[in-house]
Amino acid sequence: MTKRPPLAKKSLARRIVAIAKGCINSLIIGLNTLLVFAAMIPFALLKAAIRTAGVRRVADTVLNALAASWVKINGRWITASQRIRWDVEGIDELKLRGWYLVSSNHQSWVDILVLQKVFDGHIPFLKFFLKKELIYVPVIGLAWWALDFPFMQRKGGMGKGKTDLATTRKACERFKLIPTSVMNFLEGTRFTQEKHFKQRSPYKHLLKPRVGGIATALATMGETFDSLLDVTIVYPPGVPTFWDILSGQMSEVVVRVRPLPIPRDLLGGDYERDAAFRARMQTWVSEMWQAKDQQISDLLARPAPAKSAIG
Numbered sequence: 001m002t003k004r005p006p007l008a009k010k011s012l013a014r015r016i017v018a019i020a021k022g023c024i025n026s027l028i029i030g031l032n033t034l035l036v037f038a039a040m041i042p043f044a045l046l047k048a049a050i051r052t053a054g055v056r057r058v059a060d061t062v063l064n065a066l067a068a069s070w071v072k073i074n075g076r077w078i079t080a081s082q083r084i085r086w087d088v089e090g091i092d093e094l095k096l097r098g099w100y101l102v103s104s105n106h107q108s109w110v111d112i113l114v115l116q117k118v119f120d121g122h123i124p125f126l127k128f129f130l131k132k133e134l135i136y137v138p139v140i141g142l143a144w145w146a147l148d149f150p151f152m153q154r155k156g157g158m159g160k161g162k163t164d165l166a167t168t169r170k171a172c173e174r175f176k177l178i179p180t181s182v183m184n185f186l187e188g189t190r191f192t193q194e195k196h197f198k199q200r201s202p203y204k205h206l207l208k209p210r211v212g213g214i215a216t217a218l219a220t221m222g223e224t225f226d227s228l229l230d231v232t233i234v235y236p237p238g239v240p241t242f243w244d245i246l247s248g249q250m251s252e253v254v255v256r257v258r259p260l261p262i263p264r265d266l267l268g269g270d271y272e273r274d275a276a277f278r279a280r281m282q283t284w285v286s287e288m289w290q291a292k293d294q295q296i297s298d299l300l301a302r303p304a305p306a307k308s309a310i311g
Helices: 012-049 053-081 110-119 132-136 140-146 166-174 193-199 212-221 242-246 275-301
Strands: 085-089 100-104 126-128 181-185 227-234 252-260
Touching: 012 053, 012 140, 012 242, 053 110, 100 110, 100 212, 110 126, 110 181, 110 227, 110 242, 110 252, 132 140, 166 212, 181 212, 212 275, 227 275, 252 275
Parallel strands: 085 252, 100 181, 100 227, 126 181
Antiparallel strands: 227 252
16 A cells, blocks of 8 residues: 655644644534443443353443434534545445444544444444454443454464464354455555565565454354445545544545455365365465556556546
């Protein structure tokens, strides 16, 4: 991915406005998170205390609705505080009552807000694969736990570098109860030139994909998914920081969504023990990653779009 160019010098007045927007939006997202989390607590406790499918289904429906309201409020402050040219393709035929496995490239924490805004009203609330350490993030870590986000852990010893997939498998089993979108950043971390160099990644704009999480999701509920949504996010002016979106300084986002059928021979396999299955899965992901890398190059090279795809 191209390195973000240095911001142009701004007048004192514009800098003051940006700081004011950043402070206001930080307050909004903080209050939004606290209020939604407070509303989640009774239903999270109910789900933890009574572990029947019926109670879980009701609790999960309410919890997901509350999380969706959090997304909508974030979308409103993003729209109100900046003029972003959105160029989005591939979302019109998606179903709010469907089941999707979603995969995207990852460059910034902004990606999460972009994905939530783009998919809001088109697919169910996104459930992200997260590093286990993030469960300890104040307030929001507990919210992620209540929403059954899969927390991934790295093993040491002989299994060093492999993912602890047991937790992921349990979470994916729970996702079968109500329509769900399972989101996985295959790179496992945000792209930087330093990481790209250390990995010796064969891709120009991407890190090497980590396939274990997506393989487990397919093994657990592959038959349930309507399709895999292959998402590509590009920021033509340069990759923004989280402060850029808080302070109203984002100007353009390009998103391409490509629904892909999930090959039948990738359902129900054992990624850890079946070498032939593992090779098929890696080949499928590699082909998807090669196409994405070329798509990013093409999107960065083209002229800016004339119209906005969404508000």
